[in-house]
Amino acid sequence: MPAPDGKTSGRGRFASRLGELGVALPAPPTPLGAYVESSDAGALLFLSGTLPVVNGKLALSGRLGEDLSVQQGQEAARLASLNALALAKEHLGDLDRLKRLLKLTVLMASTEQFVEHAQVADGASNLFVQLFGPDNGHVRLVYGVQSLPVGAPVVVDVIFEIEPLTSRPPDNP
Numbered sequence: 001m002p003a004p005d006g007k008t009s010g011r012g013r014f015a016s017r018l019g020e021l022g023v024a025l026p027a028p029p030t031p032l033g034a035y036v037e038s039s040d041a042g043a044l045l046f047l048s049g050t051l052p053v054v055n056g057k058l059a060l061s062g063r064l065g066e067d068l069s070v071q072q073g074q075e076a077a078r079l080a081s082l083n084a085l086a087l088a089k090e091h092l093g094d095l096d097r098l099k100r101l102l103k104l105t106v107l108m109a110s111t112e113q114f115v116e117h118a119q120v121a122d123g124a125s126n127l128f129v130q131l132f133g134p135d136n137g138h139v140r141l142v143y144g145v146q147s148l149p150v151g152a153p154v155v156v157d158v159i160f161e162i163e164p165l166t167s168r169p170p171d172n173p
Contacts, residue, residue, distance in 0.1 A: 014095035017131055018085075028086040029053050032149055038091035045098075045162045047087050049107070049155040051148075052079035061151040064144070065114030068153050073116075074123030077106055080156035081124040085131075088160060097163045100136040101128045105157040110144035117142040124156050 018025065029050060031037055037048045052059045052075070060076045062068045068076070089095045106121040108114075121142040128138060148155050 012096065014098065014131065021130055023082065023127075025086045025089060026054060026082055027056075028090040029083050037087050040091065040162060043099075043161055043164055044102070045088060045091065045160040047084050047091075047158050047160075049157045050080045050083040050087065051150070051152040052076035052154055053083055054079060058150055058152055060153055062153055063109045063111055063114075063147075064116075064120060064153060065111035070116050070119050073108060073120035073153060076152075076154040077108075077120055077123030077156060078127050080154050081127045081158075084156055084158050092162065097165075098132075099161040099163055100132050101138040101158060102161050103140070103159040104128065104138050105141045107148060107155040107157070108142070108144050109146070109148045109151075109153050114144055117144055120154070 035048060039046050059079055060072055064073045088098060104124055106124055108117060108120055121140060125140060
């Protein structure tokens, strides 16, 4: 339902927005090691780094500047961001508990000569801006590394601000 400011409010706003964008969330990824995919503390939701996985398989592999173009890197960052949203939904039970993206970190496997890191990371940033709106900007760190797990070209790491669960007062005996 539109609010007076024209923004969508209430339950289902993110599901509606994803539908408007023609985006379906994938199944959430599973850990590659001995860790959990998500953890919250107060009003913060921390997610483990997500990869560009589709149907349980790496959608793209290789290194930017060698095997992959900037456009392929942008798509990998977008796919990894969709996996982050799928993890958030799994952890929270409802994407509508998300308030905004606070921090986005995008690591990319790249050659030493590759310098278009910011453009690749825009594949993730643009998706989050489409979802949360341009007024809810996020801080971002991007950098290149020699290699990433399972040959992934990109890892997306996010921290969301969330609506805390409202707790009920305990029942009186």
